[in-house]
Amino acid sequence: xxxxxTAACLALLATPGLAVLPDEVLDDPALExxxxxxxxxxxxxVCRNESIDESNAELARDLRLLVRERLVAGDTDAQVIDxxxxxxxxYVLLNPPATGSTLLLWGAPLALLLLGGGVAVAHxxxxxxxxxxxxxxxxxxxxxxxxxxxxxxx
Amino acid sequence: xxIELGHFALILAFAxxxxxxxxxxxxxxxxxxxxxxxxxxxxxxxxxxxxxSFAALTYAFVxxxxxxxxxxxxxxxxxxxxxxxxxxxGNHEGSLLLWVLILALFGAAAAWxxxxxxxxxxxxxxxxxxxxxxxxxxxxxxxxxPFERLAVPPFNGEDLNPLLxxxxxxxHPPFLYLGYVGLSxxxxxxxxxxxxGRVDAAWGRWVRPWTLAAWLFLTIGIxxxxxxxxxxxxxxGFWFWDPVENASFMPWLIAAxxxxxxxxxxxxxxxxxxxxxxxxLAFGFSLVGTFIVRSGVLTSVHxxxxxxxxxxxxxxxxxIFTGGALLLYALRAPAMQAKGVFGVVSRESALVANNxxxxxxxxxxxxxxxxPLVAEVAFDRKLSVGPPFFxxxxxxxxxxxxxxxPLGSILxxxxxxxxxxxxxxxxxxxxLALAGLxxxxxxxxxxxxxxxxxxxxWLVVGAGVxxxxxxGRGALADRIGRLRRLPGADWGKALAHGGLGxxxxxxxxxxAWQQEGIEVxxxxxxxxxxxxxxxxxxxxxxxxxxYISTMARMHVFEGGRDIGVLLPEKRVYPVAQMPTTEAGIxxxxxxxxxxxxxxxxxxxxxxxRVYIKPFANWIWGGAIIMALGGIVSLMDxxxxxxxxxxxxxxxxxxxxxxx
Numbered sequence: 001x002x003x004x005x006t007a008a009c010l011a012l013l014a015t016p017g018l019a020v021l022p023d024e025v026l027d028d029p030a031l032e033x034x035x036x037x038x039x040x041x042x043x044x045x046v047c048r049n050e051s052i053d054e055s056n057a058e059l060a061r062d063l064r065l066l067v068r069e070r071l072v073a074g075d076t077d078a079q080v081i082d083x084x085x086x087x088x089x090x091y092v093l094l095n096p097p098a099t100g101s102t103l104l105l106w107g108a109p110l111a112l113l114l115l116g117g118g119v120a121v122a123h124x125x126x127x128x129x130x131x132x133x134x135x136x137x138x139x140x141x142x143x144x145x146x147x148x149x150x151x152x153x154x
Numbered sequence: 155x156x157i158e159l160g161h162f163a164l165i166l167a168f169a170x171x172x173x174x175x176x177x178x179x180x181x182x183x184x185x186x187x188x189x190x191x192x193x194x195x196x197x198x199x200x201x202x203x204x205x206x207s208f209a210a211l212t213y214a215f216v217x218x219x220x221x222x223x224x225x226x227x228x229x230x231x232x233x234x235x236x237x238x239x240x241x242x243x244g245n246h247e248g249s250l251l252l253w254v255l256i257l258a259l260f261g262a263a264a265a266w267x268x269x270x271x272x273x274x275x276x277x278x279x280x281x282x283x284x285x286x287x288x289x290x291x292x293x294x295x296x297x298x299x300p301f302e303r304l305a306v307p308p309f310n311g312e313d314l315n316p317l318l319x320x321x322x323x324x325x326h327p328p329f330l331y332l333g334y335v336g337l338s339x340x341x342x343x344x345x346x347x348x349x350x351g352r353v354d355a356a357w358g359r360w361v362r363p364w365t366l367a368a369w370l371f372l373t374i375g376i377x378x379x380x381x382x383x384x385x386x387x388x389x390x391g392f393w394f395w396d397p398v399e400n401a402s403f404m405p406w407l408i409a410a411x412x413x414x415x416x417x418x419x420x421x422x423x424x425x426x427x428x429x430x431x432x433x434x435l436a437f438g439f440s441l442v443g444t445f446i447v448r449s450g451v452l453t454s455v456h457x458x459x460x461x462x463x464x465x466x467x468x469x470x471x472x473x474i475f476t477g478g479a480l481l482l483y484a485l486r487a488p489a490m491q492a493k494g495v496f497g498v499v500s501r502e503s504a505l506v507a508n509n510x511x512x513x514x515x516x517x518x519x520x521x522x523x524x525x526p527l528v529a530e531v532a533f534d535r536k537l538s539v540g541p542p543f544f545x546x547x548x549x550x551x552x553x554x555x556x557x558x559x560p561l562g563s564i565l566x567x568x569x570x571x572x573x574x575x576x577x578x579x580x581x582x583x584x585x586l587a588l589a590g591l592x593x594x595x596x597x598x599x600x601x602x603x604x605x606x607x608x609x610x611x612w613l614v615v616g617a618g619v620x621x622x623x624x625x626g627r628g629a630l631a632d633r634i635g636r637l638r639r640l641p642g643a644d645w646g647k648a649l650a651h652g653g654l655g656x657x658x659x660x661x662x663x664x665x666a667w668q669q670e671g672i673e674v675x676x677x678x679x680x681x682x683x684x685x686x687x688x689x690x691x692x693x694x695x696x697x698x699x700x701y702i703s704t705m706a707r708m709h710v711f712e713g714g715r716d717i718g719v720l721l722p723e724k725r726v727y728p729v730a731q732m733p734t735t736e737a738g739i740x741x742x743x744x745x746x747x748x749x750x751x752x753x754x755x756x757x758x759x760x761x762x763r764v765y766i767k768p769f770a771n772w773i774w775g776g777a778i779i780m781a782l783g784g785i786v787s788l789m790d791x792x793x794x795x796x797x798x799x800x801x802x803x804x805x806x807x808x809x810x811x812x813x
């Protein structure tokens with residue numbers, strides 16, 4: 001099904017190519033590795049859920065070149081990201097920074113885990129007393145026995 | 155004529171489903187045996203009618219009947235026969251028809267094989283199942299009719315989306331639907347049990363095979379989709395955390411939780427209310443998935459319907475069924491009393507932890523998937539949630555779960571003891587030693603590789619130890635004999651857990667140790683990548699049945715030894731005006747060599763990408779083993795033996811008069 005998205009993305013293009021093209025690759029392997037890392041966390045804005053590292057779109061290529069340009073110019077990873085967020089908004093980040101309302105995104109699963117864990121622990125340890133409670137008292141045992149005897153007689 | 159008959163059969167099936175909903179449910183409430191008895195024949199008639207309707211649509215596709223709008227939009231006379239048939243479900247309307255066909259099939263299967271169910275429970279299950287059908291028949295007939303005709307039929311069709319013209323994707327949807335819709339059985343059983351007001355061990359025993367079947371179909375469906383993405387999309391990714399993938403992954407996680415908690419209901423009569431809730435949620439997430447795929451809310455450039463009206467309709471179905479079931483749950487669940495009690499260290503507790511981890515990990519996927527929508531509507535922030543989030547938030551749950559599996563599967567019911575640690579200590583030592591070895595051997599400093607190796611060994615060897623402990627004590631020959639006679643469920647469990655370990659190792663290995671080369675190659679040039687060398691020998695144009703291909707011929711050498719030829723292609727489908735890439739892959743046990751041919755470059759030569767993908771096949775191999783575990787477990791004869799025993803006891807109940 002992912003294909004359909006890619007297809008839609010491809011359809012926007014006249015000449016689909018490979019994602020990262022040979023002429024984009026930087027000579028310095030360390031810088032290139034950083035560029036690839038960064039690209040994987042940046043969204044191709046005209047595609048759906050594709051990083052610029054995977055995308056064949058022209059815009060993705062432009063962004064890849066931009067990232068490399070900034071890195072060659074001596075920017076740190078954080079500076080490159082700030083630069084892109086300034087221009088394209090936080091929509092460009094595939095991993096939304098955990099600030100403001102996005103804290104909920106990270107916090108909600110954690111809260112559910114703690115809550116669920118709490119309920120589970122309470123349930124498991126709370127039922128310990130159940131067997132005694134569920135058991136019959138001596139008096140009850142005797143009555144039960146009497147009833148059963150009664151029954152088998154009749 | 156056949157088309158009209160098919161259309162009419164679908165309308166009749168709708169009518170039958172309405173009757174099958176109302177009559178048995180009313181009958182079960184008042185204990186009218188005649189009314190309840192109506193459910194089974196109705197379920198059979200329903201499946202025959204939808205089956206005929208589906209056959210009629212398939213006939214239209216196979217004979218390229220272009221008076222049918224759907225065939226025009228999704229088929230072409232030049233298309234190979236396989237894709238003419240798979241074109242039936244390669245679109246919104248046809249896939250919905252497949253959906254209701256499978257729904258009716260499951261209902262009928264419950265009618266045919268559910269002879270031992272208590273009469274009222276069976277009537278209720280079939281009634282609830284039919285009510286889901288009613289909603290979907292109405293959806294098809296009123297908003298997405300596949301039998302719509304064109305007044306002026308065109309000369310030829312517009313072809314199926316070329317990306318769907320692939321053997322892997324031809325069978326991907328039917329398996330997924332078998333899974334999605336299979337969970338409707340668990341839902342129907344849950345709602346029926348709430349109506350009955352009672353859940354016992356027998357209920358757990360009836361629900362488990364249906365859930366297991368649905369889960370194993372989902373496993374196969376998801377694996378097929380992932381495998382297809384790997385070889386088709388051109389860079390060898392196998393999972394993208396795309397909303398549409400997540401839509402199938404969420405029900406899988408919940409189904410996995412459900413089939414584990416149903417074991418606790420069956421064996422120990424505990425966790426009843428929770429199991430019912432999971433059954434409702436599992437089908438609820440199937441409906442959420444349907445909504446995500448078909449409404450276009452989350453993936454606006456999706457080829458399936460992005461019609462808001464349809465989205466609203468599915469949302470209504472989702473609201474009514476999940477909301478209604480949850481309301482019923484709130485009213486009735488407190489009455490579900492647990493019988494079995496268990497200690498803090500026990501298999502029950504381990505299964506509770508398993509359920510917690512699976513449920514919360516499903517929630518992670520869910521919240522990540524819908525968060526862009528929530529952020530935009532509630533906080534006016536336009537943001538993306540992609541693979542980096544899911545990888546960071548989901549992986550810890552996988553690790554915790556994998557660490558738990560061998561412990562939980564060896565722990566005894568009720569109360570555990572120190573014996574557990576004696577059995578698993580060697581496995582733990584082995585896993586850690588291997589992780590250390592891998593750490594020392596690998597060139598990078600990735601943590602994922604060693605961790606994946608450790609978890610893989612822990613799960614696979616742990617599953618072996620689990621099987622071995624089940625053979626008891628004594629001479630080796632006796633124990634091997636006993637191993638062969640172990641129930642299918644034990645073997646199934648070991649296979650599924652081992653398969654999970656293999657998949658985890660495959661994912662970790664591929665992610666950690668993949669190598670990539672991107673270069674411009676002229677004819678005759680070679681590219682070096684690790685121990686491998688790839689020579690571009692030739693690029694030629696090839697005419698396919700309904701496409702034109704640019705096919706490259708690449709020779710691959712491993713350490714100087716010739717290991718074969720790869721033929722990566724770049725295809726263009728003229729009718730659909732769309733290109734696709736077909737990777738050339740040399741599959742091996744420990745690695746795939748994966749080559750893709752790109753565009754001709756301005757200065758001459760072609761852009762070529764070559765990957766070494768270590769342990770790629772282990773990912774899907776593990777999934778197949780998991781599914782195989784499901785099948786072996788389903789064949790456990792105890793399901794049938796128990797069924798027979800039940801029938802004798804249940805027989806007198808059927809004769810209870812209505813008053």
